[in-house]
Amino acid sequence: MSEKSKGLSKVEEICSQRSGRAKELKDEGKKIMGYFCIYPPLEMLSALDLLPYRILGDMREPITKADACLPTVVCPFDRSALDLGLKGKYDFLDGVVWAHVCEVGEKTAHVWRTYLNPAYFHFIDIPHTIHKPAQNQFVQQLKDFQKTLMSFTGKKLTSEMLAEAINAHNEQRSLVRKLYDLRKPDPPLISGSEVIKTLKAIMSLPVKEGSELLREVISEVGERKDGVPFRPVRLLIWGSIIDDTPLIEMMEELGANVVMDDTCVGSRAFFPDVKLTPDPLEGLAYRYLVDLKCPRTFKESTYGETKKDYLTDLRSRFSYISDYAKEWKVSGVVLQSVRYCDIHGYEVPGLGDYLDSVGLPHTYIEHTYDERSLAPLRTRIQAFLEIIRS
Amino acid sequence: MSYFMGIDVGSRTTKGVIAYGSRAKTFHTIFSSNNYREAAEKIREGLLSRARLQAADIAYTAVTGQQLDNLSFPFHKASDTRCCARGVNSLFPEARTVIDVQGQSTQIIRVDEKGKVVNFVVSERCAAGSGRFLEIIANVLRINLEDIGPLSLKSQNPVAFTTSCAVFGESEAISRVAEGTPKEDILAGVHRALAQKISTLIDRVGFEARCAISGGGGLDMGLIKAIEQELGLELLIPQKPELVSALGAAIVAQESKP
Amino acid sequence: MKDLGEIPPEAPMGGMPKPVLLMSAGSLCDARYKWFQALGRYLDAPVWVLELPHLGVKEGLMEGAYDQAIRFMVEELREFVGFLEKLLGKKMDWDKLEDISNDIIDMNRIWYETNELRKARPCPMHSRDFWTCMTGCLYPAGDLKALKKMYQDLYDEVKYRVENKIAACPNEKYRLVFAELPPWHSLKFFDRLAERGWSFVVESWAYHPPKPIDLSQVKDPLERIAKFTYQWFAGYFEESEKQGEQMGYFGYPYLEYARDWQCDGALLHPLLSCRTATNHLMYVQDRLIQKSNVPSLVASGDIVDLTLFDPEDTLRRAEAFEETMDHYKEVRKKEGLGW
Numbered sequence: 011m012s013e014k015s016k017g018l019s020k021v022e023e024i025c026s027q028r029s030g031r032a033k034e035l036k037d038e039g040k041k042i043m044g045y046f047c048i049y050p051p052l053e054m055l056s057a058l059d060l061l062p063y064r065i066l067g068d069m070r071e072p073i074t075k076a077d078a079c080l081p082t083v084v085c086p087f088d089r090s091a092l093d094l095g096l097k098g099k100y101d102f103l104d105g106v107v108w109a110h111v112c113e114v115g116e117k118t119a120h121v122w123r124t125y126l127n128p129a130y131f132h133f134i135d136i137p138h139t140i141h142k143p144a145q146n147q148f149v150q151q152l153k154d155f156q157k158t159l160m161s162f163t164g165k166k167l168t169s170e171m172l173a174e175a176i177n178a179h180n181e182q183r184s185l186v187r188k189l190y191d192l193r194k195p196d197p198p199l200i201s202g203s204e205v206i207k208t209l210k211a212i213m214s215l216p217v218k219e220g221s222e223l224l225r226e227v228i229s230e231v232g233e234r235k236d237g238v239p240f241r242p243v244r245l246l247i248w249g250s251i252i253d254d255t256p257l258i259e260m261m262e263e264l265g266a267n268v269v270m271d272d273t274c275v276g277s278r279a280f281f282p283d284v285k286l287t288p289d290p291l292e293g294l295a296y297r298y299l300v301d302l303k304c305p306r307t308f309k310e311s312t313y314g315e316t317k318k319d320y321l322t323d324l325r326s327r328f329s330y331i332s333d334y335a336k337e338w339k340v341s342g343v344v345l346q347s348v349r350y351c352d353i354h355g356y357e358v359p360g361l362g363d364y365l366d367s368v369g370l371p372h373t374y375i376e377h378t379y380d381e382r383s384l385a386p387l388r389t390r391i392q393a394f395l396e397i398i399r400s
Numbered sequence: 401m402s403y404f405m406g407i408d409v410g411s412r413t414t415k416g417v418i419a420y421g422s423r424a425k426t427f428h429t430i431f432s433s434n435n436y437r438e439a440a441e442k443i444r445e446g447l448l449s450r451a452r453l454q455a456a457d458i459a460y461t462a463v464t465g466q467q468l469d470n471l472s473f474p475f476h477k478a479s480d481t482r483c484c485a486r487g488v489n490s491l492f493p494e495a496r497t498v499i500d501v502q503g504q505s506t507q508i509i510r511v512d513e514k515g516k517v518v519n520f521v522v523s524e525r526c527a528a529g530s531g532r533f534l535e536i537i538a539n540v541l542r543i544n545l546e547d548i549g550p551l552s553l554k555s556q557n558p559v560a561f562t563t564s565c566a567v568f569g570e571s572e573a574i575s576r577v578a579e580g581t582p583k584e585d586i587l588a589g590v591h592r593a594l595a596q597k598i599s600t601l602i603d604r605v606g607f608e609a610r611c612a613i614s615g616g617g618g619l620d621m622g623l624i625k626a627i628e629q630e631l632g633l634e635l636l637i638p639q640k641p642e643l644v645s646a647l648g649a650a651i652v653a654q655e656s657k658p
Numbered sequence: 659m660k661d662l663g664e665i666p667p668e669a670p671m672g673g674m675p676k677p678v679l680l681m682s683a684g685s686l687c688d689a690r691y692k693w694f695q696a697l698g699r700y701l702d703a704p705v706w707v708l709e710l711p712h713l714g715v716k717e718g719l720m721e722g723a724y725d726q727a728i729r730f731m732v733e734e735l736r737e738f739v740g741f742l743e744k745l746l747g748k749k750m751d752w753d754k755l756e757d758i759s760n761d762i763i764d765m766n767r768i769w770y771e772t773n774e775l776r777k778a779r780p781c782p783m784h785s786r787d788f789w790t791c792m793t794g795c796l797y798p799a800g801d802l803k804a805l806k807k808m809y810q811d812l813y814d815e816v817k818y819r820v821e822n823k824i825a826a827c828p829n830e831k832y833r834l835v836f837a838e839l840p841p842w843h844s845l846k847f848f849d850r851l852a853e854r855g856w857s858f859v860v861e862s863w864a865y866h867p868p869k870p871i872d873l874s875q876v877k878d879p880l881e882r883i884a885k886f887t888y889q890w891f892a893g894y895f896e897e898s899e900k901q902g903e904q905m906g907y908f909g910y911p912y913l914e915y916a917r918d919w920q921c922d923g924a925l926l927h928p929l930l931s932c933r934t935a936t937n938h939l940m941y942v943q944d945r946l947i948q949k950s951n952v953p954s955l956v957a958s959g960d961i962v963d964l965t966l967f968d969p970e971d972t973l974r975r976a977e978a979f980e981e982t983m984d985h986y987k988e989v990r991k992k993e994g995l996g997w
Contacts, residue, residue: 386571
């Protein structure tokens with residue numbers, strides 16, 4: 011990496027060769043641990059001096075090898091990630107940690123383990139509810155994870171080490187929230203695509219390097235004069251993973267700034283902090299199981315409620331989205347999902363009802379996680395933007 | 401002395417062969433014109449008159465391709481996989497893997513030295529894995545099916561199709577045309593995408609040299625080149641690849657004569 | 659938006675009554691609980707999601723993992739009982755629960771043993787009968803004593819057939835395993851394959867009862883229920899680990915089926931609109947051929963869109979697949995696989 015590039019140009023450089031830094035560190039003897047989805051607690055990896063490296067797909071690369079292992083009717087993001095793995099693009103990983111985020115994710119984990127057979131692999135089960143026993147179970151799951159990590163690294167993972175890593179990751183999270191504050195002005199100081207690239211970059215770096223990069227981006231963006239142009243519509247984008255920029259760029263071209271997101275290379279992965287608890291695993295378990303907002307977890311307004319009211323239920327599940335909308339002065343919400351994502355798909359009608367109830371315009375789009383399949387969505391988005399403007 | 405007849409009723413064309421032993425004596429092709437039963441009857445008449453034979457000279461017939469019942473003559477309903485395996489084996493006894501690219505689907509067949517089916521896999525029932533994808537793209541590019549191969553071979557810079565879906569492939573092709581991408585590069589891109597699909601199918605049943613191609617796809621030199629590049633080998637190419645299944649059906653007729 | 663939740667006037671027997679509770683489970687597929695959550699649009703009934711841990715094979719065999727999984731399930735069940743008491747305003751009848759759970763466990767044991775009998779050559783009971791009979795165990799309802807007797811009678815009948823070598827499929831030429839959801843709309847399809855000598859001797863793991871374990875020493879009925887249910891997964895972990903297989907349920911059981919029921923082939927039925935019944939099938943196909951030299955025939959279909967299932971297409975391929983099964987029978991013989 012060149013010395014002089016700073017901030018956003020450094021982000022560009024990292025994204026153009028995302029594994030570059032990881033491979034450099036690997037040569038220096040650091041172990042690289044791939045993780046899938048946002049549920050494996052990264053603090054446990056960082057604490058053991060492992061580099062957590064997010065396994066992503068590539069919507070610009072045709073899926074070929076994965077066609078022999080996963081049928082075309084399942085999540086194209088999972089298929090793409092597996093495809094890259096089968097093509098050797100993740101061969102530099104020393105180990106992989108996977109969590110039971112969704113059913114297809116679960117099976118993909120076992121397929122990955124079978125065909126790629128990394129030196130270390132751990133599968134963390136995640137309960138479907140946030141019931142008290144489920145929280146305990148998740149703590150126990152993390153204890154088992156800790157055991158295999160320690161035997162893999164040959165190091166003891168103490169509470170002090172964990173606390174230090176938790177602080178480092180919380181610090182990074184607060185920097186991400188600062189970065190998101192820069193999206194609040196109109197026009198925003200940083201574009202939606204720049205945010206995705208920045209977050210993608212820090213998901214490939216050791217936590218402290220990532221935070222350093224965030225500081226550079228924040229100070230550069232705060233000072234620049236020729237940042238993001240004014241666009242008449244401010245959008246929030248919700249849904250399944252977006253790990254590349256074409257969809258956001260299309261919205262920008264059509265006259266909207268994407269100023270907020272609820273996706274997992276976005277606020278969903280970074281906003282909640284971990285609380286330091288006497289047993290740090292408890293704080294971690296709570297943050298990852300209860301505080302993370304992926305619809306894969308069943309949540310309800312009151313635990314064990316015997317009377318249910320639809321609107322109350324919706325409010326309890328989605329009010330944070332209208333809070334985002336207020337804070338980031340959003341004029342419309344784009345609900346998007348990759349095709350065949352059951353957990354996001356089932357969420358859409360209820361979320362739509364909720365947004366209606368608070369008067370936020372919304373539209374729903376589905377795509378196949380490949381760059382070219384986005385083109386037909388152009389007119390849909392255009393029409394949506396016209397509705398908002400009128 | 402016995403003659404056997406094989407009829408392959410395809411979605412576009414119907415092919416027929418009269419064989420003596422495992423050698424083709426007469427062959428004939430007509431358009432299916434969406435009436436498969438009529439096509440089967442017609443091709444039989446055509447074959448008999450070309451071979452100057454009477455119906456009684458044909459010991460038995462096997463029909464493959466579209467599923468048909470109640471034809472005017474006795475016949476065996478044969479699996480196209482089995483027919484294709486036998487047909488290729490009679491032409492290339494050394495072939496152990498067959499890539500059969502048809503209009504509606506593509507199948508990979510592993511065969512043994514006797515032409516028996518060792519294993520096989522059929523592409524998913526979607527246009528992207530078959531000759532249909534090429535038809536769709538040819539339609540977008542406004543070129544004839546026969547011109548696809550020669551034009552594709554001229555490509556210096558095949559486009560990379562990111563989608564594996566024919567519907568999106570079509571819109572991808574349209575936007576490429578709008579961007580001014582040369583037709584040959586689009587075609588070569590489609591050929592490459594198909595070749596990759598074929599390679600993945602082969603991953604599922606395993607591969608053993610040598611490898612032959614059959615079906616209408618075997619007429620397309622652009623596709624052949626793409627497959628050869630993808631797999632890094634030279635294909636065995638029948639002179640009339642589209643007739644292989646009909647020839648195989650004639651052999652199956654011999655095997656299954658009641 | 660609630661007006662869409664009306665019971666259609668032409669519904670049989672007046673339709674289902676409005677539920678007081680939507681009980682779902684996070685087991686196997688996400689649609690189970692997400693769908694019930696989404697039903698909130700039409701029904702104000704509360705939703706309870708039952709938990710079932712989904713551990714990997716290696717993780718499931720870690721020290722203490724089994725006990726922890728059971729503890730978790732028992733605690734969850736206890737919470738659920740508390741919830742039900744609050745919802746219904748009455749106390750749990752523990753004696754009745756004891757009785758019901760014992761009947762269900764027992765019924766499943768008999769049903770398991772009935773299916774074990776199908777290992778015989780010729781196979782005494784065909785898949786069609788399996789699909790007709792599995793509902794009693796999977797969705798136990800009505801008079802459990804009567805149901806248990808039905809299973810006992812069935813067992814006796816199948817046993818009689820084994821002893822007298824009565825085949826479910828005359829001229830059993832090929833023994834097959836079927837996965838996953840059957841084409842309910844075209845069960846006759848199996849008869850047509852039976853005419854060719856294809857005998858379906860075992861099928862879809864998720865519809866088979868768990869391997870019986872001795873639960874007579876377990877005092878707490880909730881713990882008995884937990885152990886019985888979790889056995890569905892855990893019952894395969896040790897063998898799976900021994901064989902170096904990573905997909906302990908949905909994957910590995912098919913290897914065991916193919917071996918123990920001596921299958922010549924597998925018929926896989928992927929569905930467009932059911933991911934859970936589909937996404938592992940290519941993997942299963944690969945494991946079966948790699949590990950056991952058992953080939954698979956894929957017949958895609960759907961349970962919603964019936965036009966996607968083409969029985970003619972599969973029947974057409976049957977002839978070629980018989981050659982494939984013949985070929986691998988020889989291969990297995992050469993490799994000393996024993997069937």
